[in-house]
Amino acid sequence: MSLLDSQRNQISELLEGQIRRKLANHSPETNNMPFHVRLLGRDRMALFSFIQSINTTLGTSVFEQVAAIIAASHFKKAVNQYKGFNNTISESAQDTIQQILDDLRAVRNKPSKPAEIEMILQSAQVGKMKVVKQPRIDLFLEAYDGTEYYFDLKTAKPNRGEIIGLKRTMLEWVAIRFAQNPKPSSIYTGLAIPYNPYEPEEYDRWTLSGMFDLHNEVKVAKEFWDFIGGNDTYEDLLEIFEKVGLKLRPEIDSVFAKFAPS
Template identity: 25%
Template sequence: MNDYLKERIKENLKISIRKFFNNKKVKNYQVLDDIFPNERRIRSLIGGLETSLGTTFWEPISKTLAEINGFQIIKEKILVPTPFPQALQNELDKVVYERENKPNNRRVSTKECIDSLRNAAEKTNPEDIATYIYVSPPSGTGVDIHLFKDGIEYLFDIKTAQPNQGDFQKFNKQMLQWYAYRLAKNTNAKLEARIAIPFNPFQKSWYEMQKTKLFSSPLDIAQDIWVENEFWDFCSGTENTFEQLKALFIELGEENFAAEFNDIFYQN
């Protein structure tokens, strides 16, 4: 990552943080305000900032790195055909159920799911396809990052670094919906969908720390999820990309960038 790109990313981070804090106020009252007014405000503000970074920083930076690395950024949404093909809907419901419930204690691989959905999509009558109207997917089920390179479409959604057990169920259904929606329109599409965890908050391996949740989750760990450099290095095409991104956060800390927001955190 050259100096120009680092400075560009660092400036993007500053803009993202400033935009979040612009006219930001904690309006809702909590009883702990009467005991820990500053601390409660800080927790609320930082929690909101962490959430906002997904769309205002991590997502655009990943697209910038991918574009420099020769990926095409697909901006169009993956649309949902309506009426949705019944055979494909039945197969989608089936693979979601099988992944969540693991019949015979067998984890269903992502490849098996894709093959099943593709086969179901191929059975749709071409005359019916011609009558479809394509609409936006339901809120919360869209693709954050849609890349294309060497004939393969890559679909990503950036998620919190510490998902709970229920989140893994949602991730599974969301990705299987992506496959079904895309294959409904193009049964020949080559697709790889993953959940991206932007950084590892633990001192140990993220997978090790999450192993209990992952074991009982429906996800195919070898295929469905990338953590930290697995994702960032794929986007950039270079190694240890996250360490370079982290260094920019450290620089802003050393430059006392946080002082800009003292009046927001520590109101009288």
Template identity: 50%
Template structure:
């Protein structure tokens, strides 16, 4: 099916604007690197520093706005950087800790639907505490009232980080259900691309913490979920076209770092 022309236009404009905004806001830190500068040249070093900075902020700078541009045509609500809520019950906190302890000890296997129902049963039980959970990167709601909460992560997260990822997903569920106990939420980790292509993404490192079919979407799974079948490949083409279109503008930007110009 792929993306429509309207979606392609919206995505490409989003990429262009996001990149231009990054150029305008980018201010390289004044660091003296005399060996690197003499070996590579100031312009190449500046380009390296910009790419490193872009990689660090690619999620918020590029992936989030592009995800919203894709999802807007498919979902009733599509927003970025949304708060899950501010209240959580003590009973839900206890249940989350119990789930985490059991998973860490490998006494149980992750089971998303069971975990949601365990939290739902106690989401409004006992004292309600004020909390400030991690912001939801991508918040989606479809016409059936299903809610999807995405946490976008780097392509190669550390193995140990998945424990905290899991806690975040459980806390989002508890905070959301504290306000809407009848809601139908799904909280997931999104990894925008597979760095191991053409080999499959290595999922075994997170199998003990995440319910992989229910809590993880990688590359095509994520983008096709947002924009429909074929969205991922169309999206790569969008990035390529924008890169070609802006190549002269990008070269011109880095010319100021060339001492011979």
């Protein structure tokens, strides 16, 4: 078992609290879908609306909080929705980032995060410094060796246009962090994808491959959870979700039984 009992309890309480709040405040949005309601039934449409709401909650807050709980026992610091980031970037670093992106889009270079970080490091404190909007990081981790990890958690598969913007963000985080002293001993900025929607097939990474260094910039499902929590963390987490689901099933069924046809 990778997770401590205290972590299991924290995660279970978090999930139960989120589900119960959703149930208490749930208002099914079926009024504007008269054909769907008549075809499928009000109870099914109410449940569908609830599932959509849960999907949003998992993607926007729950996975980040769960990750911080898990990582707390393996890292010096583990913070979700991290707001302690710098808000300045050098114009020289911005030029470097644009050149990196141009080269990747034109296929003049293959993605190499270590090389890209080194290029940005050389320009991070060169030239005029500009104030930018302070980034808010989904998950920040500081390892005991001084390495800093900055993750953007994504549940939906990004399209091509979004991928370019995400890559720019990952590079800008490096530039913003290195504009400030003291610098970390090492830095990682990348995407964390909590689950693989294609399982048991491998995650379809081809859309990311032209812009992202897949080995050094993207962690998917088990790879991510086991990285922050140790071996078998992913399986432990699935077990916790299942147990909470079984515990709350009678409460969920009771709420949606009200929408069933009499």
